[in-house]
Amino acid sequence: MSMGAAFLFPIPILFLAIRQAQPFYMLFRMVFIFGEILFLPCVLGILSSMIFLPETENNVLKNLLTIPVSKAKIFLSKCITLMILSIIYCLLELSISIAASCFVGGGMPLTSFLCFSILSGIFMFAASLPIIIFVAAFGENFTISNIVSFIYSVACFSLVYLCLGQGGEALLKSRAAVLPVVTVFKWYLGYFPLESRLEKYLPYLISNAGIMTYMLSFSLILLSLGAVIYQKKEV
Amino acid sequence: MEVLIILLLGVSTIVTVSAALILHRERRQIKELSEALSDVRSGNGNRRVLADPSQLLAPLFYEINDIIRSYEDRISAFQQAEEANKQLMTSLSHDLRTPLTTLIGYLDAVHKGIVSGAEREEYIETSRRKAYELKDYIDVLFDWFKLNSDEFAMAIQRTEAAELTRNIMIDWIPLLEDRGMKYSIEIPEQELIVDLDPESYMRIINNLLQNVITHSQADTVTVLLEKQEGSMRLSVADNGVGIGKEDLKQVFSRLYKCDKSRSEKGSGLGLSIAYQLAEKMGGKLAAKSSLGKGAAFLLTLPLAE
C-alpha cells in the first residue's frame, strides 16, 4: 500500500510538464530530475525503513539469526530487494512518462529509454546506499529514519540543482564531483542529445562504461561496509 | 538479432550459475547428512537432518529421520524402564535399611544384655513385630514386581460385589475401632454382579484403607458402594490432610509418597498396586483431593452383562 503511494510522487511533475507542452525527452528529463534525484533516495530510505525495521521491532531478527542465517546475508538480500524496487520505480516512471507523452506527442527511441531507466534505477540505488545503510544499522524508529531520508534526498537534489545553476561548472570541477549523485547527473546529461544551453557541460560527461565501473566499485565498498556495520549491531 | 544472442547468453549464464549453486547446496547437505549419521552411530539418537520440503533430497532426509526416531523411541523406552528400576533399587535399599537397622539395634541390645527383664521381653516383641513388618513390605514388593512383569495371574470370576465388600469391611471394622477412627459404610442391598478377581478386589480395598490409616491423619473414613450406569463405584474417602495438586498427579506412580522424608511406614507401593490391579480387572482407580480437605479414591468397575 504505502509502496504504491510512493510511486505516485512523479505524477504531479508530469502534470507540470504537460502544461508546459514540452517534447517527450524534455518531459522525461524533468521526471528524472524530480522523480529520481529528488524522490527516489527518499523513497528508498522509506522503503528500507519498512524493510529493515519491522524485523528488529518485532524480534523476528533474533529468531532468524538462530536458524542460523548470517546477518550479512540478510542485509544483502534486503539490499537486492531494494535495488529491484528501485528499478521498478524507474520503469514505472518511464511508463507514466510514455502515457503522458500521448498528450504531448513526439517520437522516442524506446529501447534506449528502457535501458536508461533500468540503469538509472541501479545507479540511484547505489547513490542511496548511504541512507539505506544508515537506516539498517542505526534506524531505531520510522520517524527518525524517514526524516533522515528526506534530508538526504534534499541534499542530493540541491547538489544537482547547483550543478545546473550559475556556478555549476566550478562545482563539477571540485571534489564534490566524485559524489555518486553528481556522477549520475553527469552520466545522465550525456545520455541524451544536449541543447546548446547545456553544451558547456560536455567536458564533464561520463560514459556508460565509466559510470558502471564507478558505481560497481562504489556499491561494492558500501555494501561490504554496510554488511560489517550491520553485523556489529546487537540484537 | 544481437539482442537475442545477448538474451540467450544471459539466460544460459543464469541457469548455469543457479545449477551450480543448487549442486553445491545438495553436496553440502549430503556432507551434513553423513556427519549427522556418524553422530547417530556414536549413540546420539536425537540428531535429525533438516531439509526444506522443496529440496530434491528432502524425502530421503525425512525417511532417515523417521528411521532414527523410531529406533530412538524404542531405545529410550528401554532405557527409561532400566532407569526406573535402578531408582527403585536404590530407594528400596534405603527403605529397607532403616527398619532393618533399627531391628538389629533391638536385637543387639538384647544380645549384649543391655536390657533385662520385662524390658528385654518387650525388645524381643518389638523386634518380632518389626521383622513381620519387613516381611509384609517384601511381600508387597514382590507383588508389585510380579504385577509389573505381567506374571500376575488373576482368577476373574462372576462375583456379587456388594456381599464381597460387606465381608471385607467386616474384617476392617475392629481395626478402625482400635485406632479410634469414626467410619461410615454404605453398601446397597441390591446385587451388583461384576467380573472380578476377589483376591485383587480385596487387595485394592485393603491398600486404600491402609493408605488412609498410615498417611491421611484422618479421623473419619467413608466407604460408599453405589451402582452407576453400567458400572459400580466404590469410594473410599477421608477427612485427612489431603493431597496437593502436584502430588495428586503422581499419587499412583510407584514409590511415590507425598511425605518426602520417606521414613514413614508403608512402602508407597500400595496405591500403585491398587491402581494396576484395578486396570487389570478392566476398571479404573482415580483420586480426588485438595490440600487440607481430605482425599477420595474412586474405584470403578464395569458391571457384568
Next chain:
Amino acid sequence: MNEFIIETRHLTKQYGTQKSVADLNIHVRKGRIYGLLGRNGAGKTTTMKMLLSLADPTEGEVFLWGRPLHGNEKKLLPRIGSMIESPGFYPNLTGTENLRIFAALRGVPNTHAVQDALELVGLPYKDKKLFSQYSLGMKQRLAIALVVMHDPELLILDEPINGLDPIGIAEVRAFLRELCDRKGKTILLSSHILSEIALLSDDIGIIDQGVLLEEESFSELEKKSKRHIHFIVSNTAQAARILESRFHETHFTVQDDHSILLYNLDLSVGKIVAAYVADGLEVSEAHTCEETLEDYFKRVTGGEGIA
C-alpha cells in the same frame, strides 16, 4: 560423546564498564533439564544470547556438544530450538505462514512438521488469524511451536512460562518434562521464580549479578536444604533403637553404618546425644540443618531471595 551438551568457559560479557555476565562456567548434561535461576537482570538472557551467538562474548568461550560455538554456528545452531525474550514473528502473517518461513529457511525433519508443531501447542493449522491479532498466550504457544518444529536436541528457553495462563503453564511443564524424560532432549531454561525451577529442573545454576553462585543437581540441593539433624555415631543400629524406644521417634533414615538423619527438629539434640553416650555410643558429630530451599537461595543470592 562429550558428557556436556553446553559448557562455557570463563564466559564474560561487558557492556561499557558493567559486567553483565562475569566469568561464567556452566555445565549442562545430556538428557537433563538445567534451570538457570536468577532475578531479573541477573544476566540470564545475556548468557543465553551468547549461547546462541546472538551476542559475542567479551571473553571466554562457549562449547556446544564439545565443539566451540565460534566458527561452527552453521553446524551447531540448527540443532538447537530457542526462545529468547518475547516471541518474534512477522505480525502481518498468520501463525502457519510464519512457521512455514522458518521451515523453509532452516529445514524440517519431516513433511508435516509445521502441522505437528501447531497441533502440539494447540494452535489451529488452518486459521486466518494474523500474528498481530494473537493473544499473549497464543504468541507464546507459537514461539514454543517454533522451538520444537525441527525436533532439536537442545532447547534453550528464556522464561518459557511468561505470559501463559495457569493451565498453559502446567501443560508446558508436563511437555518439557516429557521431552526430557521420553525423548532424551536436553533443556536449558531460565526463570526468576524459584518454585518453577524447583518443579522442573534436574540441575540448577544460580546466577546473581552475572556471577554463577552455585551449580548443583536439584536432588543434592534438596538434600542439602532439608530440615534435619545429622548424627554421626559409632553404631547406627543402636542409635536407631534408642531413638525409637526412648524418644518414640520413627521419623528418621539410616544412611549407612555411621550416619543417621533425624527429621524431627523439635527433639533436643543434647538429650539425644546424652542418651547415645549413656548407652555407650560414640557420637562424633551432631548438627542441625535447618535451612529450607528458599532460605538457601536467599543466602546464596545474599538478598531478600527470589520471589
